[in-house]
Amino acid sequence: MTVNECHPNHISHKIPVGISSCLLGENVRFNGGHSRSTYCLGPLSEYFDYKQFCPEMAAGFGTPRPTMRLEGNPDQPRLVFSNKRDVVITDQLVNSNERYLDNLPELDGYIVMKNSPSCGFERIKVYQENGHPHMKRVRGLFTQSLIDRFPQLPIEEDGRLNDPLLRENFLLRVFAHHEFRNTVLNDLTMKNLIDYHSRYKYVVMAHSQPFYKSLGRLLSGQEKRPIDSLAEEYFTQFMQALSRPAKRKNHCNVLMHLVGYLKREVDSSVRQDILDVVEQYRRGEVNLTTPTTLLYHYLKLYGSEYVKEQRYFAPYPQALGIRNTV
Ligand code: SF4
Incomplete structure (x- = not known):
C-alpha cells in the first residue's frame, strides 16, 4: 500500500477495527439485548471495517445469562456470576479470550463497551467479601488481555467517544497506526521509517516536546541497531506521545x-x-x-x-x- 493510499482523505479502503459485538446492535448482552452505538454504526462505519467479538458469548455463557462481576484482589480479580458467587468462571473467559487473541487479524484500533467486567476500558468495580467495591478500579478481563498483547493498539470505550478531545485523539491514533503498519512495517526500510517520521513530525510536536526530541534523536543515526528493533522502539515512543490529546x-x-x-x-x-x-x-x-x-x-x-x-x-x-x- 502506498503513502497516498493511506492518506486519510484519499483512503480507498476501510480500516480494520475490533469492536464489542453489542455496540453493533447484536443481541449478545446478558439480558438478550444490545448496546447499539449510533456513532460507530453511523459516521465511523464509513471508514472502519469492524471485526466484532463478544468475549462472554465466545466463552460459551450464552444469552440471556446472569450478570457477572469481578471479586477479590483487584490485581488478580476473579469473575463470578452475581447470583452464583461460589462458581469461579475466570478461566473459562480468559482461556477463550486468549484463543481469540492468538488468531486476531491485524487491526488498527479497538472500540469496547463500558462498564463490562469483560470489555470495560476503565473503572470496573472489584467487589470485596463485605459486598463493597474496592477503591481500586480495573479494566475488563478481555480488554486487559488485549492491551497486554497489543500495547500500541489504540483502544477506546464507546462512551468516551462522546468527548470531543478523546474522540479526536482516538481517531488520530487509529489512522496513524494504520499508516505505520502499511507504509513502514510492510516494507521495513530506514527510508520508509524516516519518511513516516517526517510526515508526522508536527503531529508529535503538538502532543509532546520531549517525545518530539527523543524520536528525532532515535532516527538521527547515532544509535546503531537493527531496523526492526529501531522501528519497534520508534513506534512505542510515537504511540506514547499520542496517548493523550494535544493541548x-x-x-x-x-x-x-x-x-x-x-x-x-x-x-x-x-x-x-x-x-x-x-x-x-x-x-x-x-x-x-x-x-x-x-x-x-x-x-x-x-x-x-x-x-x-x-x-x-x-x-x-x-x-x-x-x-x-x-
Ligand atoms: S460488553 Fe462485551 S461481553 Fe458484554 S455483551 Fe458486549 S461484547 Fe459481550
Missing part, C-alpha cells in the same frame, strides 16, 4: 512554526491575518479547523512539498468533522 497551547506553537514555512512572497498582512486567527484559537473563540484550514490554504499555494505533506493538516478524514469540535 491548545501546543497546537498554537505548531501553527506558529508552520506559518514560518510560508514563502517570502506572501504578503505580511496575510501572515498577520493567520496569526490573528491562531490567537483566536488560543483564546478558544474558534475551533482548530479554522487556523489549520486557513494556513493550509496558503501553504498549498506558497509552501514547500515537505510542509504540504504534513499529516498535521489531515490526520483523519476531513468529512468526519473532528476538528470542528476541538
